[in-house]
Amino acid sequence: MHTTMVLKAIADETRMKLLTLLLRHSYCVRGLANALELTEATISQHLKVLREAGLLVGEKRGYFMHYDVDRSVLHELAGEIEALITIERTPCKPAKRDDCPVTKSKSCIKQGQCSNQVQEFCHGSNQDKEGAS
Amino acid sequence: MHTTMVLKAIADETRMKLLTLLLRHSYCVRGLANALELTEATISQHLKVLREAGLLVGEKRGYFMHYDVDRSVLHELAGEIEALITIERTPCKPAKRDDCPVTKSKSCIKQGQCSNQVQEFCHGSNQDKEGAS
DNA sequence: AATCTAATTAGGGAATTGCCTAATTAGATT
DNA sequence: AATCTAATTAGGCAATTCCCTAATTAGATT
Numbered sequence: 001m002h003t004t005m006v007l008k009a010i011a012d013e014t015r016m017k018l019l020t021l022l023l024r025h026s027y028c029v030r031g032l033a034n035a036l037e038l039t040e041a042t043i044s045q046h047l048k049v050l051r052e053a054g055l056l057v058g059e060k061r062g063y064f065m066h067y068d069v070d071r072s073v074l075h076e077l078a079g080e081i082e083a084l085i086t087i088e089r090t091p092c093k094p095a096k097r098d099d100c101p102v103t104k105s106k107s108c109i110k111q112g113q114c115s116n117q118v119q120e121f122c123h124g125s126n127q128d129k130e131g132a133s
Numbered sequence: 134m135h136t137t138m139v140l141k142a143i144a145d146e147t148r149m150k151l152l153t154l155l156l157r158h159s160y161c162v163r164g165l166a167n168a169l170e171l172t173e174a175t176i177s178q179h180l181k182v183l184r185e186a187g188l189l190v191g192e193k194r195g196y197f198m199h200y201d202v203d204r205s206v207l208h209e210l211a212g213e214i215e216a217l218i219t220i221e222r223t224p225c226k227p228a229k230r231d232d233c234p235v236t237k238s239k240s241c242i243k244q245g246q247c248s249n250q251v252q253e254f255c256h257g258s259n260q261d262k263e264g265a266s
Numbered sequence: 267a268a269t270c271t272a273a274t275t276a277g278g279g280a281a282t283t284g285c286c287t288a289a290t291t292a293g294a295t296t
Numbered sequence: 297a298a299t300c301t302a303a304t305t306a307g308g309c310a311a312t313t314c315c316c317t318a319a320t321t322a323g324a325t326t
Contacts, residue, residue: 004146010214011140014284023220029303042285044304063294063302071218078214081143085204085211087156147314162273175315177274196272196324 002054006077009053014038015046019055019069026066135187139210142186147171148179152188152202159199 010016017036021027029047033040047067050056055074056067143149150169154160162180166173180200183189188207189200 004144004149007140007144011137011144012284013137016137020217020220023217024223038284039286040303041287041305044302045284048304060293063300065303074214074218078211078218081207081211081214084153084156085207087153090157145314171314172316173273174275174317177272178314181274193323196270198273 003077003080006053006055006073009049009055012046012049015050018043018046018050022056022067022069023071026068028064028066136210136213139186139188139206142182142188145179145182148183151176151179151183155189155200155202156204159201161197161199 010019014036018032021032021035027035029040029043032047033043036043047056047058051058051067053073055070057070058065058067060066143152147169151165154165154168160168162173162176165180166176169176180189180191184191184200186206188203190203191198191200193199
C-alpha cells in the first residue's frame with residue numbers, strides 16, 4: 001500500500017528532520033549530512049526512502065543534487081488520516097438484541113450464546129470451532 | 134517525539150487494519166485475531182503499540198477487553214502533517230547574490246566560493262575543513 | 267475462596283532497519 | 297577525451313520489528 005510507504009517514510013526522526021529542512025530550503029547531500037551530523041551515505045539512503053515514497057523530487061544543479069518536497073503527497077496523507085476519523089461506528093444490530101455482546105454490560109459472549117450473524121459481524125470469521133469471542 | 138510514535142504505530146499494514154476495524158466497531162482480541170488471521174498474542178502486541186501511541190482506549194466488558202479509537206489523536210496527527218505543508222521556503226539571501234548556490238543554474242558551490250553566511254544557512258554547519266557544499 | 271478464561275507477557279527466530287566505511291557511479295568540468 | 301567529485305550503492309553489524317508458541321496474569325464468575 002502506498003499510504004503505508006509514505007507513513008513509514010516519515011515515521012523516522014531523521015527522515016522527518018530531513019523533510020522539514022527540505023521544506024524550508026534546498027540542500028545538497030553534504031549540507032544535510034552536516035546539519036544532521038550523519039554521513040552522506042546515510043543521508044543518501046534516507047533520501048532514497050523519502051524519494052521512493054514520492055515525497056521528494058531531485059534536481060541536479062552542477063555537481064550537486066538538490067531535493068525538494070512534493071507537498072501534495074503530504075496533503076494527500078493528511079486527508080487520508082482525516083478520512084479515517086469520518087469512519088462511523090456501526091453498532092451491533094443482531095436479530096435478537098440479547099445476542100449482542102456489545103450491549104451487554106457484564107459479559108461479551110460465550111460459546112454458543114452468540115448468533116452466527118453477530119459472531120460474524122462483531123468478532124470476525126466464524127470459522128474456528130472454538131467459537132469467536 | 135510523540136508524533137513519531139503515532140506515525141510508527143500506524144505505519145504498519147496490520148495495525149492500520151486493526152485501527153479501521155476498531156473505528157467501525159468494538160472487537161475483543163479474539164475477534165480481531167479471527168478477522169486478520171493472526172494469533173491473539175500478535176494482535177495483543179499490536180494493540181499495545183497502538184495503545185502506547187495513545188490511539189486506543191481499552192475497556193473491560195466481562196471477560197473481554199474492548200478497544201476504541203481516540204479519534205482526536207488522528208485529528209491532531211493530520212493537523213501536524215498539514216502544518217508541515219505550510220512551512221515556507223526560505224530563499225537563500227546572501228550578501229552577494231552571486232554567492233547563493235541555489236540561484237546559480239550551473240553549479241552549487243565550490244570550496245571557497247561560498248560565503249560563511251550562505252554556507253551556514255544553506256548547507257548546515259560550517260565546521261568541517263572541507264567546506265560544506 | 268476457588269475456578270476459569272481472555273488477554274498479556276516471555277522467549278525465540280527470520281527479516282528489516284539504520285548506521286557505518288569503502289567502492290562505485292553519474293555526469294559536470296577542463 | 298580525461299579528470300574530478302557529489303551522490304549512490306555495496307557490504308557489514310547491532311538493534312529493532314513482526315510473527316510465532318508457551319507460560320503467566322488479571323480479574324470475572326461460581
